Amino acid sequence: MKIVVGGQIDKEEIAKIVSQLMNGKAEIEIRGDLDGAMGVKEGKYDYYVGACNTGGGGALAMALALLGSKSCSTISMPGQIKSEAFIREEVEKGKKAFGFTAQHKDEVLPVLLKAICEKEGV
Structure with a gap:
């Protein structure tokens, strides 16, 4: 499995x-x-x-x-973590791109990646 980190903030830390x-x-x-989204599309x-x-x-x-x-799915925004x-559910629906606020990365990434691993069987 390959995951690309894009966005505007904290790319190194998120990766x-x-x-x-x-x-x-x-x-x-x-x-x-642009490269990340195009890479998913391709x-x-x-x-x-x-x-x-x-x-x-x-x-x-x-x-x-x-x-x-x-x-695509926004899984957190200011003042709200999904x-x-x-x-x-978003992972199960087949969503491939996930956005969140940088300050929520420690809360949303474990949930998101666990759901992805379960869906992909890894």
Whole structure:
């Protein structure tokens, strides 16, 4: 499995957290938003994660433009972290790109990555 980290904030830190949580179950790359979203569209990456201040703007703008809203989900925004059930449901629906606020990365990434691993059987 390949996960690309995009977004506007904390890419290095997010990639480090993803790598630790995935514990060798995925290849992690950091790319610009356009390259990351295009890579998902072309099948180079399985999932895209990104952070910004709103959870949907800079985190997902390119993914939304290239992949469409049916493939993208905002899993946190200022003052609101989506529930574990919501995040799991979005993964099960086949969403491939996930945006969140940088300050919520420690809360949402474990839930998101666990749901992805369960869906992918890794």
